[in-house]
Amino acid sequence: MRGAGPLLSVEDLSLEFRARDGTVRVLDGVGFTVGWGKTVGLVGESGSGKTITALAIMGVLPPTARVTAGRAVFKGTDLLAADERTLRRYRGSEISMTFQQARAALNPIRPVGRQIEDVIGHHTDLQPAAARSRTLDLLAGVQIPDPGRVYGAFPFELSGGMCQRVMIAMAVACSPSLLIADEPATGLDVCTQAAVLELIGDLARQNNMATLLISHDLGLLGERADRVVVMHAGHVVETAPTAALLAAPRHPYTAKLIASSPRPSVGLADLVTIPGTIPDFRAQLPPCRFSFRCDRAAPECDQPPLPRVVVGPDHVVACRRPL
Amino acid sequence: MPASPLLEVSDLSKRFPVRGSRSLVHAVDRVGFSLQAGESVGLVGESGCGKSTLVRLVTRLLDHTGGEIRFEGQEIGAIPSAHFAHRPERAKIQMVFQDPTDSLNPRFTAFDTVADPIRHLAGVSERRLLQDRVAEVADLVRLPGELLGRYPHQLSGGQQQRVGIARAIAVSPQLLILDEPTSALDVSVQAVILHLLAELRRRLGMSYLFVSHDLNVVRLITERVMVMYAGRIVEVGPTAEVFSRPNHPYTRALLSAIPTFDPNSRRERIRLPGEPQSPIDPSPTVCRFFGRCPEGFDRCAREMPALRHLGGDRHVACHLLDRDHDGEGPSE
Numbered sequence: 001m002r003g004a005g006p007l008l009s010v011e012d013l014s015l016e017f018r019a020r021d022g023t024v025r026v027l028d029g030v031g032f033t034v035g036w037g038k039t040v041g042l043v044g045e046s047g048s049g050k051t052i053t054a055l056a057i058m059g060v061l062p063p064t065a066r067v068t069a070g071r072a073v074f075k076g077t078d079l080l081a082a083d084e085r086t087l088r089r090y091r092g093s094e095i096s097m098t099f100q101q102a103r104a105a106l107n108p109i110r111p112v113g114r115q116i117e118d119v120i121g122h123h124t125d126l127q128p129a130a131a132r133s134r135t136l137d138l139l140a141g142v143q144i145p146d147p148g149r150v151y152g153a154f155p156f157e158l159s160g161g162m163c164q165r166v167m168i169a170m171a172v173a174c175s176p177s178l179l180i181a182d183e184p185a186t187g188l189d190v191c192t193q194a195a196v197l198e199l200i201g202d203l204a205r206q207n208n209m210a211t212l213l214i215s216h217d218l219g220l221l222g223e224r225a226d227r228v229v230v231m232h233a234g235h236v237v238e239t240a241p242t243a244a245l246l247a248a249p250r251h252p253y254t255a256k257l258i259a260s261s262p263r264p265s266v267g268l269a270d271l272v273t274i275p276g277t278i279p280d281f282r283a284q285l286p287p288c289r290f291s292f293r294c295d296r297a298a299p300e301c302d303q304p305p306l307p308r309v310v311v312g313p314d315h316v317v318a319c320r321r322p323l
Numbered sequence: 324m325p326a327s328p329l330l331e332v333s334d335l336s337k338r339f340p341v342r343g344s345r346s347l348v349h350a351v352d353r354v355g356f357s358l359q360a361g362e363s364v365g366l367v368g369e370s371g372c373g374k375s376t377l378v379r380l381v382t383r384l385l386d387h388t389g390g391e392i393r394f395e396g397q398e399i400g401a402i403p404s405a406h407f408a409h410r411p412e413r414a415k416i417q418m419v420f421q422d423p424t425d426s427l428n429p430r431f432t433a434f435d436t437v438a439d440p441i442r443h444l445a446g447v448s449e450r451r452l453l454q455d456r457v458a459e460v461a462d463l464v465r466l467p468g469e470l471l472g473r474y475p476h477q478l479s480g481g482q483q484q485r486v487g488i489a490r491a492i493a494v495s496p497q498l499l500i501l502d503e504p505t506s507a508l509d510v511s512v513q514a515v516i517l518h519l520l521a522e523l524r525r526r527l528g529m530s531y532l533f534v535s536h537d538l539n540v541v542r543l544i545t546e547r548v549m550v551m552y553a554g555r556i557v558e559v560g561p562t563a564e565v566f567s568r569p570n571h572p573y574t575r576a577l578l579s580a581i582p583t584f585d586p587n588s589r590r591e592r593i594r595l596p597g598e599p600q601s602p603i604d605p606s607p608t609v610c611r612f613f614g615r616c617p618e619g620f621d622r623c624a625r626e627m628p629a630l631r632h633l634g635g636d637r638h639v640a641c642h643l644l645d646r647d648h649d650g651e652g653p654s655e
Contacts, residue, residue, distance in 0.1 A: 045509040046480075145597050159598070160370065189369040189536040194580035194592050216509055219539070219582030246584055260514040262539035263584045268521055271543065274511035277479055 006033035007210050008057070008095075008178055013070030013080075015049075015056055024281040026052055028289075029306070030070070030236050032229045034178065039204060039211040041221030041242065043257070044231035047278045050214045051100075053231075054180045056080065058097050059087040074178070093123040096171035100183040102163035106155040112166045113139070113151030116173055123174045138169040142199055161192035165199070172203050179204070180212045185220055197224055218261055222246055227314070230254045233278045233289035235306065240315040250311050250322040253290050288319070296321045327396055328357035329530050330381070330498060335390035335400070337376050346604045350376040352554040353390070355630070360497065363524060363531040365541040365562060367577065368551035371599070374534050377551070378500055381532070382418050383407040394498070414444040417496035421503040423483035427475040434471040437461065437489045444494045456493065463526070464489045464519060481512035485519070492523060499524075500532045505540060517544055538581050542566055547636070550574045553599050553611035556630055560637035570639040572618045593617060610642070618643055 015027040027049045034040045042050050055061050057072045059079060072079045074095060079087065099105035107115055113135050120131045132151075139147035142165040155163055164184060171179055181200055185193035197213075201224055204211050215221055221228055221242065228245045230238040230253065238251040249255040259272035276293040279285055287304040291297040298321060306318050333355045338347040351373045358364050368374050379385040381392060383404050392400035399412055407413055417440075420426035427436055437457045441447050447456060461471060464485045475483055484504065491499055501520070505513040521544060524531060535541050541548060541562065548565050550558040550573065558571040569575045576593040595615045605611060610623040622642045630640040 045511060162598075190538060190577055190580040191369060191595055195594070198592070198594075217582065218510075219584050222582060222584045257510065258584065261510045261584065262513075262517070262537070262543055264539065264542075264581060265584075268517060268543040271514045271517065273514045273518065277481075 007036045007038075007075065008034040008212075009071075009073045010053070010057065011071045011073070013053065013056060013072065014068045015052060015061075015070075016066055016068055018064050018066070019282070022282045025234065025285075026065075026281060027056075027234045030231070030234070032236055032239055034210050034212055035226075036177070037204070037208045037210050038226045039201070039213060039224055041218075041225030041228040042212060042214045042231065043216065043218050043221055043228060045216060045257075045278060047233070048231040049234040050216075050231055051182055054097060054182055054212065054214060057180065058091060058095065059084075060091075092119050092171075092176070093174040094176055095178045095180065096174075096176045097180040098164070098167045098171045098182060098184055100186055102167045103155045103158075103160060105167060106163060108155055111152045111154060112158070112163075113153075116166070116170045119170055119173045134173070135169075138173055139166070141172075141203070142166070142169045143195075144169075161188050161196065164188065164192075164196050168196070168200060168203070172207065172209070175207050176209060178210045178212065180214070182214045183216070184213070185215065185217070193220070200224075218246070218257055219263060230257070233285075234281065235289055235318060237290065237319065238315075238317045240312070240317075244312060244315055248323075250315070250317040251290075251319050252294050252296050252321075252323060255323055296323075329360040329362075329395060330358040330532075331391075331393040332356050332381065333391045333393075335377070335380060335392065336388050337373075337380055337385065338388045341603060348602050349554050349605055350602060351380060351387075352605075354551075354554075354556050355390075356549055356556060356559060358498070358530055358532060361524075361528050361530055362547065363533060363545045365545035365548040366532060366534045366551060367536060367538060367541055367548060369536065369599075371602075372551045373554040373602075374551055375502065378418070378502055378532070378534055382416055382500055383413075414440070414494040415496050416498045416500065417491040417494065418500040418502065419484075419487050419491045419504045422507045423480060423487045424475065424507075426487055427483060429475055432472050432474055433461075433466065433478065433486045433489075436486055437471075437493050440490060440494050460489045460493045463492065463523065479512075480508050481515060484508060484512075484516055488516075488519070488523070492527065492529070495527070496529060498530045498532065500534070502534045503536070504533075506535065506537060513540070520544060538566075538577060550577065553605070554602060555611055555640065556638075557612065557641065558637075558639045559630070560635070560639075564635070564637060570633065570637065570644070571641050572616050572643065573612050576617070610640075620646065622646075 011031050013027055013030040017024040017026055030053055044050050056067060057079060067080055116135045117131045120126055120134055136147045139150055144150050144165055184196055213225055225242050228242050229236055232253045238254045249258055256272060256274045260274055279289055286302050287306045288301050291301045300320050307320055309317050311317050311322055335351060335354045337351040338349055340347060366374055380387050386404050387400055391398055394412055434457055437460055438453050441453060441456050447453050466485045505516050533545050545562050548562045549556050552573050558574045569578055576595050579593040597615055600611055608627055610628055613619045613623040628640045628642050630638050632638055
């Protein structure tokens, strides 16, 4: 049942943390959409707000975080306004999430097969025997060589790549419409990285599942995502179809991010650095939070509000002086 | 090849006992390589392939179970690791660790961290001299002086890694071993640290052994590269040549998985089925890559290929070369 409009629409999401020395405004007016069955990449440096955006969508924010504005509309329901009962129905069956460092995210003292069955048990009325055979199918589906053995294994007995596969199996157990994968490849080595991302892509295609792929590595997203959302310091600075974004980035930050990534075609001399770091969120910040790191900054950049300029088909940039 | 390399490792092995049995984990299996003064060599391979064990053997943090490690012509492999900290060679081989948050003492300020090896390895105890040297080293890694009084949690990831590098170069080592020094950093910070490492090598004339699984990074910072698989070195050669014409099927698979940043180049990744063979008591007559190798054939199950010279500075351990050509390597 596909409605009109996108599967997920995050609109004007703002979020803050209470800290001892004041309020930390982590997200400011974050907005993007994920189309049905599409793969969207969410990229940015650590501290840019990628993971917290995902946690807000899932409704699993830490107690010190507070959403101050915005909506996250999923299949017509605003998840940010939904009660816990509704969220529990959605989580794991309609939207699921895989976490960075799979081994730490799994329960260390429960066999991984049982953990997958727990999800199936919560969302379906399958009998235990059926749930078990479904679990074995899922483990085989994520290309685990010996599902029967891995079913009874504890996370510490499995490699990082295997744990990531188990978590993916758990996430897709109830055929969600949206998978949020937070840094699924970080901490894995190149061959395993590529295999895990390929697996997510295959599962997405088979089940017509949309994917929000969170990564700090634009290179990984380049070959996988249909669209990319670039975040910097709690703002979405650019969204565009992947090919357009990589070929002709319009936000100075996106351009620097690409230019600072080691990639096959450049030598060390051409590897660009980005000066400065993400600003202190407790301070009064200018409308553009990149301006003080930006070599194109001009006085007009300090005038509110942060603009959203349409620069091409499905290509929006939050910059007064785009490239 | 120049006469005497800075580091020469031959036939080096490390076998760990498996608890409760007589079995052994063959973590590093008869590895040999050399490193010239001033050279930067990369060591790549998947996690669990023995990279870290090899590095810990070379840095003498771990005792080997066979082979030799010669540093400046001196055999240092036989010195028990517990004694190595008191040897003059300790200062000459230093290491930068992967995760700066884990590898810095949380109760040491940046100053204390950098001063520690100067005090203990260079024997400098006078406050003034110590301060001068720490300031000099901080300057080399571009760590602003006002940050020297800070503790690790008060520093950013990039600043922490600068402290880690400063600690390693404080006693003017000849060999710097870098274990995934940028993998915990953001790309923007990674670029800064890579530039810094290249500059330090130019200025100080150190040799680098650069361990990483990020081939895009290894390509930027090394002249030669060694590819390791399941405890053995399977290919060695000049970085540019190995990247453009890999000879070992495992190297080809690794290279095919590199992100390209080009959405149009959806090239065919070489899929490796299954998991690596168990490192516990592996058969000495089967190629370690057999079973996962897309190009393996019957000989690979009968005979372990040795690392052999191909001409130029290239080495490979694979039977395919004999099958395809006579000693020239597969075309394409």
